[in-house]
Amino acid sequence: MARVTPLSGFPEWLPDGRVVEQHVLDVLRRTFELHGFAGIETRAVEPLDQLLRKGETSKEVYVLRRLQEEPAAGGDPAADRGEKQLGLHFDLTVPFARYVLENAGRLAFPFKRYQIQKVWRGERPQDGRFREFAQADIDVVGAGELPYHFEVELPLVMAEALGALREIGVPEVRILVNNRKVAEGFYRGLGLDDVEGVLRQVDKLDKIGADAVAALLVAEQGATPEQARACLELAAISGSDTGVIDRVRALAASYDAGTELLETGLGELGALVEAAARRAPGVVVADLKIARGLDYYTGSVYETVLVGHEQLGSICSGGRYDTLASDGKNTYPGVGLSIGVSRLVSRLLSAGLVTATRAVPTAVLVAVLDEESRDRSDAVAAALRARGVPADVAPTAAKFGKQIRYADRRGIPFVWFLGTPAEDGTAGPDQVKDIRSGEQVDADAATWLPSADDLWPRVVPAVAP
Amino acid sequence: MARVTPLSGFPEWLPDGRVVEQHVLDVLRRTFELHGFAGIETRAVEPLDQLLRKGETSKEVYVLRRLQEEPAAGGDPAADRGEKQLGLHFDLTVPFARYVLENAGRLAFPFKRYQIQKVWRGERPQDGRFREFAQADIDVVGAGELPYHFEVELPLVMAEALGALREIGVPEVRILVNNRKVAEGFYRGLGLDDVEGVLRQVDKLDKIGADAVAALLVAEQGATPEQARACLELAAISGSDTGVIDRVRALAASYDAGTELLETGLGELGALVEAAARRAPGVVVADLKIARGLDYYTGSVYETVLVGHEQLGSICSGGRYDTLASDGKNTYPGVGLSIGVSRLVSRLLSAGLVTATRAVPTAVLVAVLDEESRDRSDAVAAALRARGVPADVAPTAAKFGKQIRYADRRGIPFVWFLGTPAEDGTAGPDQVKDIRSGEQVDADAATWLPSADDLWPRVVPAVAP
Known part of the structure; x- marks a missing residue:
């Protein structure tokens, strides 16, 4: 499968796995935005004292040190220079609370935000537990008060977001x-x-x-x-x-x-x-x-x-908190949920539930007859891209069979051939070949379009072997 | 302006600044994909020896330590347990080289990839220099050989990507x-x-x-x-x-x-x-x-x-390298460029070159008459969202003037009012108000659409004050 994890707990995907992850992220983002959540990102680091504020020791924090910092014997060199010791955030709630306090005067409350970022936990890597993983959070936070109805709405937003993934094969x-x-x-x-x-x-x-x-x-x-x-x-x-x-x-x-x-x-x-x-x-x-x-x-x-993967544990958790943050004058109650995107995607891929129709964006490979005419192939690709069709040009003027194999190995559905010049100097029409069916037809880069299904890679339920 | 940097060198944006950044990222991604670059992400960490492999000491590396790791006197506790010491990557080239080597058997060469991620450098924060920033990289890497024409094409892809940002006000x-x-x-x-x-x-x-x-x-x-x-x-x-x-x-x-x-x-x-x-x-x-x-x-x-901001330094750099990576058997030559997205966005915002039409995705705020009828307002919002219109529901059944101010403060252009029931029990038509012009018209949530310009927040050149 698409998964490679040579450094235990730090998942990475091959390009086809990344197509799946990117699709999941796009669907979540769109759902959150349709519901009026504003996207924010916070820095990856927080002062260590903030990270440990809640006496949080179960999520093991990664502490940072600059390589050229002098590791003073027994001391804290960063603190010696007046710099705060920093750690990587282990969730998106602590940074969000800090962001709200820091920007309270510039935000409009109730403030609805989504945040999709990596988090880090130095835990022992186990099945489904990662040391680095992406979370997708939504929270609503009020200044002083927050009506109960948000506790009803937020899980329903998540239900809608996850429901929108049903069509690619995500279980109920x-x-x-x-x-x-x-x-x-x-x-x-x-x-x-x-x-x-x-x-x-x-x-x-x-x-x-x-x-x-x-x-x-x-x-x-x-x-x-x-x-x-x-x-x-x-x-x-x-x-x-x-x-x-x-x-x-x-x-x-x-x-x-x-x-x-x-x-x-x-x-x-x-x-x-x-x-x-x-x-x-x-x-x-x-x-x-x-x-x-x-x-x-x-x-x-x-x-x-x-459903059917309960042993994976919770993939989306959260709740209501009366005090997300407090600056002494105001308290900020909130309600939020967090999707463990990496855990979800990892399961989708490892259980073979979903698949990408191809690993590259490219819909059309424009063949190259010889290096002298590469310019003409580039021009065709440019014309296709200008109309929103992802196109690539063959890397070398190899035999056409080899160029078709180049496309085939990447799942690129179409190969484009330039019209060959006739004896009178005029060029014949270009042709495009669907390399799955072998069908080859005359085509004009100014008008031709692939079917909507072929335009971009899609993520679809995997067919059982 | 939208910038807040209370931890020097770690930029964060308010929601309207993030709309700008997200737009820039979306445009870059689309351009890269139109050119057939596959998106990948790599983990944020690499073994320290890999990061220092090129004798790279100018980019100061952040080294990680788990908080509950015993800091052995003078020793390297991670190494003692057979774990490699890890650092945060300072660019996307070193991780990409490692990814290529690790997955060489599963990638098709020449391999074109884009990668948009944060990187970290423990440098002294200065104007335009950050300790955490986003990069957007494209590279083409071959197995054994890579034709020269890629050295012509890659900068032109970047020119196209940056050119696509001209319309929002990015300078030439x-x-x-x-x-x-x-x-x-x-x-x-x-x-x-x-x-x-x-x-x-x-x-x-x-x-x-x-x-x-x-x-x-x-x-x-x-x-x-x-x-x-x-x-x-x-x-x-x-x-x-x-x-x-x-x-x-x-x-x-x-x-x-x-x-x-x-x-x-x-x-x-x-x-x-x-x-x-x-x-x-x-x-x-x-x-x-x-x-x-x-x-x-x-x-x-x-x-x-x-152009006009030359003192900012280079925002997109790169080149050709004959040996991106080598596993003894094969060498992988490549050519690539990297955009410093945070530096670019920071300049766009601080110089007041671009602006977002609003800070929230919401196009329509559905007003709430009283808590008993909140369900009806929720239903209108759901109908709008189902047709791709980002909609929010007022948080409380305050006076309509206050609900309109809620929309106004967020830049939400439309407020939706439910039809009030007539004496015979039938409901009158809903109405939607453009709060900028004050114009209010009958509307049906099953058919009404805002203008394309109002549907989503847009990023536009800032008008000089």
Whole structure:
């Protein structure tokens, strides 16, 4: 397949794989822009203290040092010169928060932005885990406040973006949603006040199973066996209609664990499930075990799986945070989701789900009769390009059979032959050959067009061998 | 202006600046693809020994360390664990050479690729010099051999790409070309055999002037005053027709410095100037002082200036190298050029040459009457998007005046109002208002379209204030 990874964790694609990745990025960008998200890019580096601000040590940061910096014994040479120590960003949320604070006076809130960039994590490379990968994020951030309806809309934008990839062979997606207020309200109602600790254990369900999580809740969070069982019963609830809300409410009642916070959360979760059922039927499922490890989520949380590829884990996650950033005077609440583009593309390629119709943009190779007439071939290519047809000129005036093989090896569908001069000095008509069918017809570079399907490389579902 | 650089050397743009940058990138990509260049991306990191392979110390490399790596006293902890020490790439040529070697068996040669990515250099930030910046590279690389005509074609592709930006207000470009064989042949004919040393001094002409360079040639390269004068006379020759070739030949004859290598180089340079005069009149100028500091160029070398902004330095440089890469068995000669996109965009923005018609993609803001009818507004936006019209929905059901100001502040040209229900329960027609003219007309989301000029943000020449 198109994948080559000689430096473990740093994926690269051959040109045909890059056609697939570029198409995915183009589709995501277009969907985000149709929804009014403005594109931004942030620098790859942030001051190390910013990256570690949340006590974030699980995502291992790459720290930078200039080669010619003097590595002072035991000291921090950058700091000695008044420069901040820099690290590569491990997500696009921390840089976005910094960007919002830095530019707050020049942005209009609520500010909707998308951001498609590489991020780096020094983790141990595993299946589907990369040390360098592309993320595609959307976030809406408000100044001081942000209406709840954005928590409904953002996952639906992602559903639409991923849905737009169905036609190239991307499997159906399922967005699993939960609400941090539901979990917190329920745990507190049970009498478990270390909400983060409980969430951290529940987050291990898929990895270690219910019994082990129950044991951890008892051993590490000081839960009673009954409290632990209640947490697991909550985590077992899922469904795509508002019946799921009633079941949570009934569960809470049976443990006498109802709280105001729980009710608020259920109201929000219900609204999300209801709107999603109407606007993107079957895509969004309330799943009460979704915890999301990060402590900054305060409302809706989202994870997304490819149906049939659930073991790949979530390819699109996010949630609501009341404080994306704060400058002391203002706080900036937000809601956002992030697609792991490299993980998605890697799976599409390695599982042979999609393929590019060719690895080069070129639709037409203009043949060269001899080096003296290369100029004429260049002129034909220029005429085709001027009308939007990607065209290349044969690198040498080799035998035509060899020039056709040049096109064939690259998947270029058409080869163009210049008209040969007749005895009276006038040139005969040019001809273009479809090298797949062998059909060859007279053609004029000022008017001829390939079919729309052949104009550019396309990404299509791979045909099973 | 749109520029914010609180971390010196790491430029970021506000959304309207990013619209400009994205447009530039889109135009470059399209031009490269029309010419048959396949897009690739390489990882941001390379093993440090690869980055330093050419003894390259002028471009200061950023070295990476994982935060939780034990910094062993005096040792290299990564190497201790058998991991290679990694650095961020400082250009796209070194990674491309590695990519070609790694994938040689899976690529078709000559291989034409474009690559648009960030690169990093730990240099002292100065005007127009960044520590992180985007480059857009095109290269053609052959296996074993590469015909000369690519040395003519590649700068013309760049001329076309940059020319396609004229309509947004990018100044005219001038591509300055020289041929390493001409310089080397001439210097050797003079009796100066440290060709690289001479080139390094001549490269300083623009910075320190002719007298200082002459002094350095004498003091450091052991040239006689006459030899130094000859070098400066060669460097003073420039012109956009083949007359320039005759002047070099006459100069060489006057110093009795003609060599076979010089003649080969003059033949190539003449062919380039001649073809360029025909295919892109006025764009390419032979300029015999162009040296390019890098020692791996072996034929044509290129630099590009924006006319009227020459002091910005070259925004697009490159050349021919006989050995891009070699695996012992095969060598891979190539020719390529690289556009400094960040430097270009930075200048376009800071000099106020170009502007975006708006900072958000949104063409239409759908107003919200009250939260109960938000669903209807969402449906209108969905209908518009389905037909390719970027649409947003007002974040709150504020007074319409406030909703119009929301659009106005973002440059969104149209606000859409839902038809109000009549007494008999039927809804009146929707209306759309052009908030610039105030004109408001009946409209149907299933058929209405904005003008092509308003559909997406456009990048246009800035109007002088």
